[in-house]
Amino acid sequence: MKVLQRYFAVSILQAVAFVLVAFLGLISFMDLTGELPAVGKDGYEIQHAFMYVLMLVPGHVYEVMPVAALIGTIYTMAQFASTSEFTIMRASSMSTQKAAWMLFKIGIVLVAITFVFGELITPRTAPFAEKLKLSAKGASVSQQFKSGMWTKDVVRSDGVKGEVTGTRFFNVSQFRPDGRLVDVKLYEFDNDFRMRSLITAKTGVFEGDNTWRLDDVTETVFTAGSGEGKATFGQENSAVSTRKLDTMALASEITPKILSVSSSDPERMSANELAVYTRHLAENRQETERFKIAFWKKLIDPFSIFVLMALALPFAYLHTRSGGVSLKIFIGIMIGVSFILINTLFSHLGLLSTWPALVTAIAPSLLFLLLALGALWWVERH
Template structure:
């Protein structure tokens, strides 16, 4: 049985890797064609387009892994069935349960790889790709917003700790690719939403530990007496000033990043930030749960592939099985995307919405295995 285990594992792994590389090459080709229209804009050249497309491949690897696992496993099992090798394995006491356990071990390897690409590699390379493109074109990440970039923060007694004493609305004209904020305006309010200060700065640079260094600062305060009426308005200027804030470059990057390309850690931090500021967090909470559930779809897809080894066709067996596998993979992606949108529209619980598509296909795999066992 150990020989069968190694042989089946080798066949499945090589087939899945081959299918994944083929898909990545196809997507890279279409992405490169799409990038050619931007070549010549600013300093953006062909080499930048190639680099941009290359750094987008880890993200596609994460997205395509379940489909590649499905089609690759179907191909490997269909080839074994066509050569009657799978029948010999069954005669050699390999039950459906044993075959499923072998595929499960292979699937766990691909689940780990999916987590690696989704959590570690793809978020970094996607951010680097956007930075390379923006720097080459000489543009900033907030130019798409007519009034600049807006975000909200809370003001606490001791910077990051203590009771909440107010709120702060931050407006940034531009965010440069190196993370510097240009044209900074901050509107500060007390707990009754009465304006207490207006702070402007030419630019701000993050210096670490939730601290921003503001340069050429002007602060206009609107103090109020204990009884309530407003007192004298004052304006002070300074060459530099430090601002302690819960807003970090990671949080700012979320505002113009695709949630599906972010790591679960960053999504969790930003979801918490939105919840603390009483802002809508449904989209990012949905993306967070999808990020945690999606890698396990590899196991579901491989379970769906196992029944194909028991199906026999007179002609065109392998190609027909692969075609059916492609249709199943496309259906899974469409249903996964559909449930995400329906969940947001109908305010379904994010964990349920993220699990439902995989659960449906898992039930289909169990039903298919039961059918082939009975027939």
């Protein structure tokens, strides 16, 4: 059985690697074609386009690995069926359960590779690709928004600890690739949403430990006068004072990482980054559903490799008269495309219908698992 396991593993992994390289070549070519119109403009040259496309490859590995596993396994199973190897294996007492167990062990390797690309490599290469592109063009992340970048934070009594005393809105005209902020505006409100201060700064630099250093600062403070002490902004008993500072230390839960992920595609973020950002949004009472769905999909999607490989196993029971290898590969491609479309469809439906994030993420895999079990039952009976 060890020899058979090794034979299965080598055959399937070679086929999966071939399919994966073919997909990556096609997708990278399309990415490069999309970048070509920008080449030669604003300092963005062909070498930058090539490097940008190269840095996107790890993300594509994570995205297409399940489909590559499906097509590669179908090709191998169809080859076994066309040469009657699988028939000989079954005659040598290999049951469907044993074949499924061998595929499962091969799937563990593919799932591990997928997790490495999704959790360790892509979260580093994708931001680097965007920074490279912006640096070449001399642009910033926030320039894609007309009013700059906005985010929300809570004000606490003791820096980033203690009880919440208010709310702060960040507005940044430019968020540079090196993490520096340009033209910063901070609007602070108390717990009753009365505006209590407006802080503007020419630049902001993150110094670590949840601390920003703001330079060339103007602080306008709105305080209640000698009246009841509960004046709202604009009432006669409110007072306004302004002061200018060369520098100011600002304690905030907002970090360059949070600012960068707030404009990132959730699909290119790691599960850890999604968890941290989702918690930040929840603490600030902002919409979290999209990021919750992306978090659960990040955890569940790699395991869909097991489901799709199980769906490929019935092709080993189909003899040549049921169709050649090319026909079975075409069917596998259609199944893979269907899985991607249904997975995407459920993500949008879950977001629109406010389904539980876990249900939205796992439903497509469960649907295809039922299809795989039904196909195995059918080939066993026939």
